[in-house]
Amino acid sequence: MEHRWTWTELPDAVRAAIESVTGPVLTAEPLTEGLTSPFTAVVRARGRRVFVKATPITDVRAVDHQRREAAAAASVGGQVAPTMLAHLTPRGWDVLLFTHVDGRYADVSPGGPDLSPFAHALTRAGHIQPPHGIALPPLAERWAEYLTPDERALLGGVHVLHTDLNPWNVLIEDDGEGGRACFVDWGMSAVGPAWAELAFAYLLLLWSDHTFESARRWLWQFPAWREAPIAGVGAFVAGAVAEANARDLPAQAERWKSLLAR
Numbered sequence: 001m002e003h004r005w006t007w008t009e010l011p012d013a014v015r016a017a018i019e020s021v022t023g024p025v026l027t028a029e030p031l032t033e034g035l036t037s038p039f040t041a042v043v044r045a046r047g048r049r050v051f052v053k054a055t056p057i058t059d060v061r062a063v064d065h066q067r068r069e070a071a072a073a074a075s076v077g078g079q080v081a082p083t084m085l086a087h088l089t090p091r092g093w094d095v096l097l098f099t100h101v102d103g104r105y106a107d108v109s110p111g112g113p114d115l116s117p118f119a120h121a122l123t124r125a126g127h128i129q130p131p132h133g134i135a136l137p138p139l140a141e142r143w144a145e146y147l148t149p150d151e152r153a154l155l156g157g158v159h160v161l162h163t164d165l166n167p168w169n170v171l172i173e174d175d176g177e178g179g180r181a182c183f184v185d186w187g188m189s190a191v192g193p194a195w196a197e198l199a200f201a202y203l204l205l206l207w208s209d210h211t212f213e214s215a216r217r218w219l220w221q222f223p224a225w226r227e228a229p230i231a232g233v234g235a236f237v238a239g240a241v242a243e244a245n246a247r248d249l250p251a252q253a254e255r256w257k258s259l260l261a262r
Contacts, residue, residue, distance in 0.1 A: 005039040017090035021097055022050050033168045036065045042100055049100040056093055063094050065187030072189040074134050075160045080125045080183050101182050103171035109208045114172050121181035126194040126224050128160045139192030143239030151235035157193035164188040165204045195228035199236050202259055212258040
């Protein structure tokens, strides 16, 4: 990404479009965690805060991520993700507005306080399917160049998947009952089998200091994981390992391989 935009640098038409939803913006706090959209900020207006991400349409990758996130929001918003308030396209820009999540990054380390809300969110997510007319790419497309047609068929499914559950994309909101997990940044969402999201969660557990064994044992609490076909998990791992190797991430490839010791 060549340039991170600030609120005052945005074109007048873009700021006007955002304020048509939020009302006059009083402050705009830029965020640095996102790596895709060149403008991400929490804006304060009319006594509320709204999360905004925006990109010029010339940034094809960022536009693809934002439009995929907008498509996923029709299913997951308000369930396991923030609610999308608007998807705007002012004069050569693509803009998303969401309810702001006032939360902290989840602690899913061994014995961590957020393992339970994380598990509840994964369970809720495992039942979500896209509404009729909303198209998300199949998970198998991501690894089409690495997998055989038979392997790709094993990754078929109708559930909405986040697929990018990294430490910055799982937030905990205080709900007065131990916290509620919220998944943000659905720009890599796809459709596939429900158990595949649990496989993606495995990597987050490893990043959070779980051992291979404790992470696999934690996944076993989910019926979808216990019932996942061994051949399907093998196809998933083959695709994930090939992608990691193509990106020159050998340590990540080894982590994915460890998932097969079920």
